Amino acid sequence: MSLAERHEMMTGQDATWEGGMGSVGDYIALLKPRVMSLVIFTAFVGMMLAPGQLHPVLAGVGLLCIAIGAGASGALNMWYDADIDRIMSRTKKRPIPAGKITPDEALVFGLTLSLGSVLTLGLVVNWFTGAFLAFTILFYVVIYTMWLKRSTPQNIVIGGAAGAFPPIIGWAAVTGNVSLESLILFLIIFMWTPPHFWALALFKSGDYRAAGIPMMPVVAGESSTRTQILAYAVILAPIVVSPYLLGFAGPVYGGVSSALSAVFVALAFNVWRKREGDAARKAAIRLFSYSILYLFLIFALLLGENLLTRMV
Template sequence: MSLAERPDLMTTDPVTWDGGMGSVGDYIALLKPRVMSLVIFTAFVGMMLAPGSIHPVLAAVALLCIAIGAGASGALNMWYDADIDRVMSRTAKRPIPAGKITPSEALAFGMTLSVGSVVLLGLLVNWFAGAFLAFTIFFYAVVYTMWLKRSTPQNIVIGGAAGAFPPMIGWAAVTGGVSLESFILFLIIFMWTPPHFWALALFKSGDYRAAGIPMLPVVAGEDATRTQILLYSLVLVPIAVSPWFLGFAGVTYGIASAVLGAGFLGLALQVYRLRTGEAARKAAVRLFSYSILYLFLLFALLLGESLVTRMI
């Protein structure tokens, strides 16, 4: 149909528009600042542990690009998931369901920042890191958000890779490649993601059920989820200690990661044992909260040791 045949587009009367209502703060909220801060932190640890050196200005540029790339994939996630975000209490106040930003504005914002962050990282730091960032954005926005999230209870297991790539990108920004050490950093976050999100899903399963997302407690039941949490925790803890026996972390990290891991296993065991009532809910909340602290402390310890080693 040509424009001449569309009288609705030929109107000469002024019309109102429901877009353009987003403030600068709403656009910043689209970037998921809390997720961004974790990405910046883990990418920074990857950079600090990498052999060789990088000029501080280039390091800052790499971190900025990784952060913007992570934010852009968050915006694309919110664009695609606006329908289910509207249903869940945790996400109902996000800018699109709240009516502050239209889906097309979020898509344009996310795509612009995605392309910009990848091109800047490639041109200013190195193209391997740039390509890795592009792959991570694609993995989160397309593989996880558009494909896995609504189709399989393994969504956060495979999709968790997107959140685990940043330390590898940080490492790649310094070295131009990947290595066993950077892969271990990836593996720690990758194995941490399922118990972390399944603990959340245990006490928010009503939200996921209402939104029709096939999270493990919704599809396989809460008991199966508790078993999976325990199994993943049993694999996670030795991997988290492995930087010590692989020789790229010191004895302080080795001991501390083992103690922290014992705490993680203890809480996972509580989630496994306590299956009904308020005690079960509290156990899941405790594991969820502790898992955030656990990952932060592991990477903070790696960072602290690396800084001390560099100063000596």
């Protein structure tokens, strides 16, 4: 059964796509460029923090393959989720529900990029890294998109691993293996993901409810979600500081990351405290917006301190 037929069966609506009208910009949109930029950055930090060296050309090719692999995952995610993307206000203008690209075109595009990025990364860098990228794409598309997203409120908790793998892939590109340090980088993103997405889900819960997606606020209620956001924020704080505690980041990182984490916990507490009306919505939006800056600054600190250490 095609995706269009599946959508028609689920919603009783005519699900047709014009196809063949997609511009370069539409295909770029399929790659989820904002997500891709975060993947590139965290993978680059993983490369830079890893012991050893990788030729700049190989590092560039490796980052490009990781970026393309992430984009391929986004395209395949949009291919599978086109039926619910048409329902949700924040996604209904994506290329497939907007009728600019057909599901089949997106599928071929995503599969081609997946295969090309994995094979190139394996041939040019090393096969362990290529296999890890393949596993990441598979995890995001099959485990998260096709299974967890529509079946459990823990979708973001487990599925968030896919977004946390890039620094490990970057590390493995240099070393050919995984270490404690790279796992800490993974844990930072992994534990950051639930409060980040649940903050979004709090003020977009109507979208998820309409699309039948069992996000935490829809299934467990907003009160439980707010409590879990705060709990994850409290657990995340020492994990973020742990690179300093474990000795692979310096005192500047230790101090600044502690301050940034304190702000994150305070905003999460504000979400937990303000439960009604416009104040509750603003608190969730504030946490969601800060969470993006927070993760970027944490990895920028790790990168900047590492570069300064090398220069000295």
